[in-house]
Amino acid sequence: MKVNNLLSGMIIGSLALAVAGCGSEHKTNNNLVKPFDYQALLNTAAEGEIPGVVLYIESPQLYFYGAAGIADLNDKTPMLIDARIPNGSAGKKLTALLAAMLVEQQKLNLDQSITNYLPAEITNRVANASSMTTRQMLQHTAGLFDYLNDSNGAFYDAVIAEPESIKTDAFALQFALDQKAKFAPAQGWSYSNTGYILTGLVLDQVLGTHHSQAMRMQIFEPLGLSSLSYGGLEKSYGPIVPGYFHSGNDVLDTRQYYQNIGVADAPVVGNAKDMANILKFIVEGKQFSHSIHQLLMSETSFVSTGLGTLSYSYGLFKETINGKQVIHHGGRELGYATYNFYIPDTKTTVAMLFNCNGYKACDDAHDALYQKVIGELTK
Template sequence: MIDINVFQKTMIASVVCLGLAACGSSSDSSAPIIPSPQPEPTADYQDMLQAAVNSGVPGIVMAIESPEINFIGAAGVADIDTQAPMQTYHQMPTGSSGKKATALLVAMLHEEGVLNMDNSISTWLPTTILSRIENSESMTLRQLLNHTAGVWDYLDNGSSEEWFEAIINDPTSVKTDIFALQFALDRPAYFAPGDAFNYSNTGYLLAGLILDKVLGTHHHTAMRERLFIGLGMNNTYYNGLEKDMGSIISGYTEFDGEIENTKFIYENIGVADAPLVSTVEDMSLLLRAIVGENSTLDTAITEHLFASNRLVQVNNETQYGLGIFYQNINGKDVYHHGGGDPGFITENYYVADSDLTLTVFFNCSGYEACQVPAANFTNSVLETIFEDR
């Protein structure tokens, strides 16, 4: 167990360097880094998992599913102190990879006429919030979800330190969207709505509050009924608010030269920009349900998330829909959105040409001994996928 007094003093400086990675890993539009070496034509994925653990990652779980591959494996430990082995069914906070769930719920309600995501956010939110967000009168719900609203990101350098200090000082109470939003209020806009792209976790906090307004209750109930139950995500729950439905594994990051466990903090955060605790199989199922060729969801719903005419430009290589990045890599259409909080990394990919999903969990982040082997592992797996298919 962490000494909370020492932890509070050391976490701030260490974690702020994660910046957008906290709750938003793979918001980095440069990911993934794709192949140059020549991989083996058939990969031994279990050996690769063990090699990453041998290189410094505490534990990994990975699932790959396609017509040619059906692999799920784990290596390392879920808890360093107890040495409990990592299992393929273990649940973990998935950070920003859960944004696609929030966006999907909004798209469902849009198609049902419950809300219109092209309306101004002033349609739903009170002046007590709107008056403290620059340009709120002209930004739409869709712009919040595709990061073109220009709204300040509460995990940006100017406010993330305050956020982390607050959750460390009170690790046991559940933090929801309205709590996290306070760290983005009265901050300058990045640009006028619609003028550019800037990844902002705050947009999803506001979307969560809008969902609560139109549903008349917290949106985790609708997310359970429509997504978790509706899609068969039987091992997924809304973090913080449904924490009695499961238990997250330990997650590790470095503070002041010591490796510490962040589980006690992140099991109590329930925000729409990082809503899900899940398994690798359920996260693959969710992504496949949205972009997969055999999706059973209504096309009118899923097109809001990834249709080419609705994608916005991130950079020369990358576009963004709602909760999903798109890239053409080695001539293949790839949809992805990972996630990261201090102590946890999720990678979540769908390769359309191969009808392949890849999901990887690492129970560490934010220090070189984890980040380097984790990145090397992910890139090595991607190389096998892109070279072999």
Template sequence: MAITHSFKLLLTCVMILQLTACGKSSKVIPDPLPPIPPPVVVNYQDVIDDHISTDIPGIILLVETPQTRFIGSAGVSNLQTQQAMQVGDIIPTASVGKKMIALLAAQLADEGQLNLDDTLDTWLSESILSRIANSHQMTFRQLLNHTSGVFNYDEIDDGDAYIDLLLDAPEVLKTDIDFIELIFDHPGYFLPGEGYQYSNSGYSLAGLIMDEVLGEHHSVAMRNRFFNPLGMTATYYKGSEAFVGDFISGYLTTDDGDVIDTRPMLINTSQADSPVVSSVEDMATFLKALITDNSFANETVKSTLFGEDNLITQGANEKSGLGIDIATIDGHRVYAHAGLTFGYMAQNVYIEDTNTSIVLLFNCGNGGVNTCSTTFDGLIKTVLTNEL
């Protein structure tokens, strides 16, 4: 139960008046108001334990406020070995990492190394641009805010082309250009700037551009600018930095009903739309630093990412920036971005006015993506409801 300051003050005054009256009057004093019950404290360990099933093998949850900190795990990280999930286990965080790509682009723009409003032909070769619909009219900014109209590579052939690419020679490293080639000669959703459509291809193109600007793979800049300065020792760029660590298993149910471990098909993928493997603590560290630490991301950079003039309205209380979503829930400003890839789900949340970090990681089991997503959404809603 939420108690306002004025209501607390009213109760105090009532009690003082009652005590004072006892010594000066023979009037019958009514019994004091019953005590106000304390707020219900949610036991997050019980909550995540209760969500474990064959559909959801493992969960890691971090909830951190200035007053409290919960970090816990439940279930297993591997169905075959039944290895218990640990709080420090790491998974591919999928689109959660888009804000890192957007941040790097915003920093390079702030430093004058690129202009977000230049068109793609400033950096990319005609051999690529001639195969992508409307690419000569697209700007870098439009790639990052999903207004470019570029087709999403994981929707080609209803996703079959993407899966085939992942399953073909999984031991061979696949990079942004491999995923972009899936959309060659495919129509766009709309002309650049004339609509909004979420597209992973935009971030893969952004990765290619930053490689050109930097003269090396952009993962090097991300490590030097983000991971090392923030002490994100559990985080690395998937595929490009595979030597740094390894991640736990996730699972996918095929059309034939077989449950397969998706880790082998993702371990050698390096794509800017789904860049990093990380832990709950590192993800919380990054998002909090992005929002609150001006020495990490200056005001100009933050304005580029999520300043009011650069936000796109998605609903009554929801807006999207570059690589990050912003919602107003019960008057609280909430920064977030979720991620979903084969066998894994992640959510990274920061509530600004209460300085609260929430990170949730799943490895999905044999119930399929829809079951995993439904359970995931329900659990994150439970946590948000308790913290707001």
């Protein structure tokens, strides 16, 4: 199967589906007259193009945890609220968080050239490496060629051609080496997954071992994020649900590929509750030191993207939606999608997971559902 250019840009006959709101929970403040029916919204969505969906919402006024639809189309297993999926670029904030922790531990200097951390066999093949820093890579101001968005689907084609081997940052980087820069470091903003791939390799050098171990010991376990695991490298922590991608008349279950991918630009597999919680922890900063919180969330940490009100910090976007500030970063993979956002005004944290992505019918359907949810929560 050849993956076309449209699919490489993901950041990012119809089948009737049974609907199951398995284990859903919905609690609201008693002062609310009539709560919005999120479960009915999920049920309706799962009757259409979306196989399965999970939604988690938590704030001082509202708690909802629900699922609808099907997790596995072959055996008609219902989608459950604790379903684990690859969270794609929504996991960038964990790579950034680990980097911030290593800065505090004085193991990493974000403003040193990456040539101080990476071997010449890599940096000699990265344009402007001598003047490029990890901070710039984390904020997408390094001007790097994007191994996903700019490679005409080469990464996906390579994964599909060899599904059983483990793909880590070194594998992904080969699709960005010897490519021209988009601009000189710090002279613009352009989203590049390559910056996080290189950051992963920097973290490995600093730690002396793969950074997945530090992510587990410093983030997953201390914060009680029991569903989170590093993609491809921590399979023993539980399976992922199937993910569905349509190509012509073919329906492809992409789980066979993503169970073997572990890269720093999309590092984690997890459920909706844990993805909502890690975003809340980062934004509110109560679980971390003041220096870590300031690095990730201070006003000066957010740089302009040149796209309206949208700005970017370390693994997180910030923008104004319906007059309210929203902190967010979603994830798109072949067969999977994650929406993850936090509304500071109401202290509302949200994660919504889907087991389809990469084709128009599904993408339009989950985008429409997202618009309804965020529209309701930003009223």
